[in-house]
Each structure stands twice: as structure tokens, then as C-alpha cells.
Amino acid sequence: xxxxxxxxxxxxxxxxxxxxxxxxxxxxxxxxxxxxxxxxxxxxxxxxxxxxxxxxxxxxxxxxxxxxxxxxxxxxxxxxxxxxxxxxxxxxxxxxxxxxxxxxxxxxxxxxxxxxxxxxxxxxxxxxxxxxxxxxxxxxxxxxxxxxxxxxxxxxxxxxxxxxxxxxxxxxxxxxxxxxxxxxxxxxxxxxxxxxxxxxxxxxxxxxxxxxxxxxxxxxxxxxxxxxxxxxxxxxxxxxxxxxxxxxxxxxxxxxxxxxxxxxxxxxxxxxxxxxxxxxxxxxxxxxxxxxxxxxxxxxxxxxxxxxxxxxxxxxxxxxxxxxxxx
Numbered sequence: 001x002x003x004x005x006x007x008x009x010x011x012x013x014x015x016x017x018x019x020x021x022x023x024x025x026x027x028x029x030x031x032x033x034x035x036x037x038x039x040x041x042x043x044x045x046x047x048x049x050x051x052x053x054x055x056x057x058x059x060x061x062x063x064x065x066x067x068x069x070x071x072x073x074x075x076x077x078x079x080x081x082x083x084x085x086x087x088x089x090x091x092x093x094x095x096x097x098x099x100x101x102x103x104x105x106x107x108x109x110x111x112x113x114x115x116x117x118x119x120x121x122x123x124x125x126x127x128x129x130x131x132x133x134x135x136x137x138x139x140x141x142x143x144x145x146x147x148x149x150x151x152x153x154x155x156x157x158x159x160x161x162x163x164x165x166x167x168x169x170x171x172x173x174x175x176x177x178x179x180x181x182x183x184x185x186x187x188x189x190x191x192x193x194x195x196x197x198x199x200x201x202x203x204x205x206x207x208x209x210x211x212x213x214x215x216x217x218x219x220x221x222x223x224x225x226x227x228x229x230x231x232x233x234x235x236x237x238x239x240x241x242x243x244x245x246x247x248x249x250x251x252x253x254x255x256x257x258x259x260x261x262x263x264x265x266x267x268x269x270x271x272x273x274x275x276x277x278x279x280x281x282x283x284x285x286x287x288x289x290x291x292x293x294x295x296x297x298x299x300x301x302x303x304x305x306x307x308x309x310x311x312x313x314x315x316x317x318x319x320x321x322x323x324x325x326x327x
Contacts, residue, residue, distance in 0.1 A: 006295035007303035008052035010253040017087040034069040040258040053300040055122045058085030058106030061113045074114035079299040082118040089125025137198035143304035147204040151184030184212045190307045201304045209245040216252035221272035
């Protein structure tokens with residue numbers, strides 16, 4: 001029996017984008033660590049002969065110092081996704097023209113640097129809106145990956161605000177960062193958004209079934225600061241529940257999952273950045289290996305294609321049953 005599909009993605013947030021969201025001065029000089037982190041995650045994936053989706057910020061693709069690192073991702077066979085141009089996690093406040101500009105500028109830069117025009121989108125800080133979804137449909141995107149079905153968004157936002165020195169205006173902009181409590185009621189399994197503009201497959205960032213608590217790598221690494229055994233048990237439990245619930249996980253990675261305090265001390269506010277890089281990378285690699293044991297791990301574009309085929313088959317089957325019942 002073939003394995004069910006799961007997808008692997010990485011939000012390539014750069015140093016400046018973390019500093020900007022955190023409210024730190026100096027972000028507008030666009031400090032970068034891409035030359036350091038890109039070879040690390042490419043090496044982990046190459047050793048396992050796996051491909052993933054890397055969501056890239058347009059501003060990074062527009063800056064010459066990042067060209068080589070970004071081109072190497074595409075050259076290694078990985079999918080490039082759109083992660084907005086300015087990496088501002090308040091897209092729900094954007095006008096239609098501002099959203100179109102964010103997408104179009106990023107598409108242009110990504111195609112120029114990587115040779116790929118993106119068909120998938122993830123909002124920074126999981127931000128999105130109905131208007132954004134409709135624009136994605138119009139622009140021919142195949143999938144969105146911005147929903148984060150967890151009840152813990154407000155707690156994550158509280159922790160984040162406590163670790164920052166934001167002004168009242170900046171806090172107001174970020175008041176929906178990581179989502180509302182109601183996000184926990186969103187589906188874990190992929191589904192379709194539909195409107196007059198078309199159809200768009202939504203692949204949520206997977207959280208633990210039943211409990212809806214986060215399971216992406218940054219959270220596992222945070223637990224591992226206190227106990228590697230507890231962290232691994234948590235991840236194994238998540239996979240067990242995903243298999244029982246029929247959920248093909250969409251595992252989210254971040255660049256700082258491959259970096260540590262020995263690389264950069266300016267980002268100590270991020271979970272697990274008090275630890276060296278090597279043990280963090282070992283845990284992430286173990287997570288990927290464990291995921292691969294039960295699932296066929298692919299980039300999100302391939303996962304979305306498989307989901308659409310499955311949804312179409314289910315729809316056709318339901319129509320057949322309905323027709324049979326009315327005879």
C-alpha cells in the first residue's frame with residue numbers, strides 16, 4: 001500500500017523581517033543570514049533526497065546579496081512560494097490594490113531570481129483575508145497555506161508582545177498576529193475555497209488533532225530545551241493522532257530551526273535561539289525522518305494536486321450516490 005501524502009515547507013523569513021515584526025531598530029538596512037542558513041537546510045533535504053516548498057519574501061529576492069542563495073534553492077529542485085513582498089503580518093488591513101502590488105512585485109522578483117513563478121502563497125504571521133483569497137484565485141494560484149487552526153494564537157501573541165518594545169501603533173497593526181481563538185475551529189484537513197473568481201485549495205499548517213496545539217518544528221525545539229525525550233514524545237504523539245484522524249501533515253519549518261545562539265545573538269527572543277545550531281538541526285532532521293516513515297513527503301504543490309484529485313473523486317462519488325438514490 002502506498003503511503004499517504006504529507007508536505008514540507010519552510011517560511012524563509014530573514015533576519016530583517018524578524019527584527020521588523022519584533023519592532024527592532026535597524027531592520028531597514030535589511031540584514032540577512034540567507035547565505036548561512038540556506039546551505040544548511042538544503043543539505044538536510046539533499047541527504048534524504050526530499051524536496052519541499054520554500055516561501056520567499058519578495059524584498060529578499062529584490063536584493064542582490066541574496067540572489068545566489070535563492071537561486072540555489074530552485075536549482076536543487078525545491079518549489080518556490082510567495083510569502084508577500086514586505087513581510088507585514090497585517091495583510092487583513094491591506095486594500096485591494098496594496099494586495100495586488102504585494103503579490104505582483106514578489107512574483108516578478110521570484111521569477112527573475114529563481115526561474116519560478118509561484119502558485120502557492122502563505123501570509124506572514126498566517127495573515128490573510130477573503131479579499132486576498134479572491135485575488136489569489138484571479139491570479140491563478142493553486143493553493144493557499146495561511147490558515148493556522150489553533151486556539152493558542154492569543155497566547156502566542158501575548159508572549160510575543162511581552163518580548164517586544166512596540167509602540168501603541170505597532171501593537172494595533174499586530175493585534176491579530178498568530179490569529180484569534182476562533183482559528184482553532186478551522187478544519188485541519190485541506191479544503192477548497194470557492195467564489196465567483198474560482199477555486200483555491202487550502203492546506204492548513206497542521207496542528208495536533210483534537211487538541212489543536214502547534215506541532216511545527218519551532219515548538220518541538222522549544223520543548224527540547226527542557227527535555228529532548230518530552231519533545232520527541234510530543235512529535236510522535238502528533239503523528240499518531242494525525243494518522244488516526246486521516247490527516248496528511250503539512251510540516252512548517254523556519255530558518256531559525258537551523259540556527260542557534262552560536263550564529264546570531266540578536267534573535268534571542270525567538271524560541272530555542274538560546275541553543276547552539278547543531279542539536280537543533282539534529283532534532284529537525286529526526287522529525288523529517290519520522291514523518292517520512294509514515295508519509296510520502298512532497299512539496300506543497302504536489303500535495304495540493306493530490307488533494308484536488310481526491311476532492312474531485314469524492315465529489316464525483318457523492319454525485320453518483322445521489323443520482324442512484326433518486327432513481
